[in-house]
Amino acid sequence: MNKLHVDSVTKSYDNKVILSDVFISCVKGEIKGLIGRNGSGKSTLLKIIFGTEKSDYKFVRIGNEVIKNVSDGRNLINYLPQNNFLPNNISIKTLISLFLQKNNRKAVLENEYVKPLLHQRNQNLSGGEKRIIEILLIIHSEAQFILLDEPFNGVSPIVRDYIIKYIRSMKSSKGFIITDHDYEHIIDLADSILYLQSGILKELKDKSELVALGYMTEATYNSTYKNKSST
Numbered sequence: 001m002n003k004l005h006v007d008s009v010t011k012s013y014d015n016k017v018i019l020s021d022v023f024i025s026c027v028k029g030e031i032k033g034l035i036g037r038n039g040s041g042k043s044t045l046l047k048i049i050f051g052t053e054k055s056d057y058k059f060v061r062i063g064n065e066v067i068k069n070v071s072d073g074r075n076l077i078n079y080l081p082q083n084n085f086l087p088n089n090i091s092i093k094t095l096i097s098l099f100l101q102k103n104n105r106k107a108v109l110e111n112e113y114v115k116p117l118l119h120q121r122n123q124n125l126s127g128g129e130k131r132i133i134e135i136l137l138i139i140h141s142e143a144q145f146i147l148l149d150e151p152f153n154g155v156s157p158i159v160r161d162y163i164i165k166y167i168r169s170m171k172s173s174k175g176f177i178i179t180d181h182d183y184e185h186i187i188d189l190a191d192s193i194l195y196l197q198s199g200i201l202k203e204l205k206d207k208s209e210l211v212a213l214g215y216m217t218e219a220t221y222n223s224t225y226k227n228k229s230s231t
Contacts (some may be wrong), residue, residue: 001085002027002062003026003063004024006025006049006059007058008057009049009057009058010019010022011041011055011056012086018044019041020198022196022200022201024201027175029171031175031176032192032194033179033190033194034178034179034193035179035185035187035193035215036179036195036196036197036215040196040197041199043179045201046079049087050147051067051178052079058075062144066152076143077143077144077147078138078143078145079147080138080146080149080151084127086122086131086137087122090125091121091189092120092125093109093113093119095137096137098120099137100137100140101141101142104140104141106141107136114133114136115122127153128154128156131151131154132152132159135163135166137150138159139170144175145174146174146176148179148188149179150179150180151178152180152182152185160182161173164185164188177194195215197213207221208221
């Protein structure tokens with residue numbers, strides 16, 4: 001089984017350490033949730049793994065393939081940025097043909113959210129409509145590992161719940177690393193939680209560690225998780 005192996009990632013800005021010797025691994029069938037406070041470096045880390053952000057040092061490998069840049073990772077790893085990335089003045093149907101291999105298009109063309117939008121141009125869609133199309137294009141790419149940066153940004157609760165369900169349905173064929181400000185849904189979706197603070201990445205053994213780390217109050221933890229597990 002192919003495995004995404006990320007090791008020794010370091011990154012500094014103006015002598016300030018953003019990432020310090022970060023290690024991550026992910027296999028197909030696994031969803032890893034990446035959380036941390038604003039400005040902790042979560043997006044920077046995902047961009048470094050994908051290859052669009054420079055680092056002081058990194059080692060990224062998928063199976064036997066060492067990934068040094070975006071070209072090396074083509075068809076192996078794909079990344080959803082925070083901001084919308086699809087070009088305007090092109091119909092959604094054409095964008096699907098441009099972005100996806102022929103054998104991957106049907107699932108997106110026939111998707112219940114996408115089908116009514118096929119003949120519209122990207123610039124005429126709402127932020128939520130753009131987001132779900134972008135997510136589906138990234139997930140249905142040839143890539144074995146998917147990095148999602150703020151996938152719930154700008155979407156309604158109904159669409160957010162659909163995206164969560166959809167990611168779970170694709171879990172058997174892909175590996176996911178996901179970060180979002182909506183940390184409660186990331187925590188519920190993920191098989192394991194990675195917490196980034198002061199440049200150090202730590203894999204949490206239990207959700208209760210979020211209280212000790214100061215990321216969540218004990219009252220919030222008790223009402224959201226502890227009380228749920230006891231019912």
